Amino acid sequence: MQLTIGQKVAYPNQGICLVEGTRTCTIADTAMEGFTLRVLNDNSTIFVPACNAESVGIRPIISLAKCRQFMATLSDDFECISCDWKIRSREFADKLHSGSIFDAADVLKKLTFLSYEKKLSFREQTMLEKAKFLIVSEVSNADNKRHGHTETEVCQLIEAACLKHREIQPSMAAVAH
Structure with missing residues (x-):
């Protein structure tokens, strides 16, 4: 390289x-x-x-064109979340270690959705914050935007994805512990 x-x-x-x-x-x-x-x-x-x-x-870091494509897909729905916390934890750790901003977005979407359903464990909360940090820092560098503005935009798009997902996976509260 x-x-x-x-x-x-x-x-x-x-x-x-x-x-x-x-x-x-x-x-x-x-x-x-x-x-x-x-x-x-x-x-x-x-x-x-x-x-x-x-x-x-x-x-x-991603190009400006790839950044815009990424932001356009950030509010898209995502796959159902595993009910088994061990499987979830391994999946999320692997995705964060992959280095892909798209994988980090998947982790952020799923953990944000889970946070609406239950209090996240310390490890899950740490992963959520790490995923958000990785996304916001790369997008703000690729698009030359202020960090605060980017974080607000990312959070709004993630929230939209979670609302879409609620129709597919209405509640995990009973099984996500």
Whole structure:
């Protein structure tokens, strides 16, 4: 994967990073070429060996056209949610680790829907907040919008998706615990 200094990239489960440079790092007597990434959310740095950049899921942030397509589908209905919390938890964790903004949207839709039905567990609430953060940060960077405006728009679209889904899966309250 070719990255350039100054490029913004999406790092799975971390959010948007800025490619700050390249460097050689010696690990166990082996010199590795890699990239230094700055996580924009918390200003931390990550070293990623160049040979691993693609396999860890680093990708360029979505284009403006893809961003608009994404926002247009954000209010779409979604598949039914598993009643088994173990299956849900694994599915949501896998989707957040995939690095796909579309997978993060699915997690956000489903957990938002569940939050209307029951109090989310600490883990579910953390995943909901992480999914929202990943989406809002990427969309606001792709579309050059203010973070607050993007978050409001995303929340409204997710709420619309949940209202559509209520017709298919009316209540999980009795089985979602």
